[in-house]
Amino acid sequence: MENRYITNYLQIEIDSQNGCLVQTWTGYCTPEEFREGQQKSLDLFVENHCVHFVSDTTNACPLKKEDIDWVSRNITPKLRNAGMAVINIVLSSSAYTRLTLEMLEEVDRDINNIPMRFFGSLERALDSI
Structure with missing residues (x-):
């Protein structure tokens, strides 16, 4: 895995061999930061010709309904069009x-x-992909 984007709330890694993007969310982020992180994930997914998407929310904070609606309307359809067939989520504690x-x-x-x-x-x- 290669680190491609790191902030205090999000790390994005790419596994080129398996065509996989992994988001790791940590702690709180503002709605703007969440949206920026999701857009960056989309950009890296497309740039690296990924087909697998994993979001590790083990240490993530909850999101507002508006942010859920935003990602579902603005990011997920584009990920799907780029080849993502399923979203793999690592559950938060x-x-x-x-x-x-x-x-x-x-x-x-x-x-x-x-x-x-x-x-x-x-x-x-990761073993499931």
């Missing part, structure tokens, strides 16, 4: 963040008809 992810799953399923798979660890998520 926070019950509040898990609720956020459940809302995201529902919205993405309704809007984009894209499945999500949930994992207890990054290793399991």
